[in-house]
Amino acid sequence: MITARIQRSAFQMLPLPLLLTLALAQNTSVAQQPKQPIPVVTSASVPVYPQVPLLAQITGAVRLRLSTDGNHVTLMDIESGPSILANAAEENVRTWQFEPHKPTTFEATFTYTLLPATCDAAGHCNPRENDEVLLHLPTDVQIRTRAVVLN
Helix, strand or coil, X not given: CHHHHHHHHXXXXXXXXXXXXXXXXXXXXXXXXXCCCCCCEEECCCCCCCHHHHXXXXXXXEXXXXXXXXXXXXXXXXXXXXXXXXXXXXXXXXXXEECCCCCCEEEEEEEEEEECCCECCCCCECCHHHCEEEEECCCEEEEEEECCCCC
16 A cells, blocks of 8 residues: 555656656557457368377477468467477478468467377277367467377
């Protein structure tokens, strides 16, 4: 409560024209940065967990910055994530086609997760039908598969 009084009294000491300028500058800076809509993906291949990272049990999130020309991705920058998984994410992004839109830039995250291995009584492990791919294109892709059991 004391902090609020100090802040209020500090603003009361500023000249009115400066207060108005600060208030308008704060409001216009938000208004001057309209957020472009994220483009709609009309076609894409289903991503898969790459074989080498699967065997090496490499997991993680890959964050990409993507730029489009209005139809396709024209530029991809890896912002973070294991490079071996980033290669798979980039390969999948190259298959994306969009509804016509204004060229834009946005981020996409591919999350690669290994689920615990499961085996039946006969020793058959990891049925592939339990793999999961969740697509919230174009900003979020989640690939989940069972860890590989090596005998």
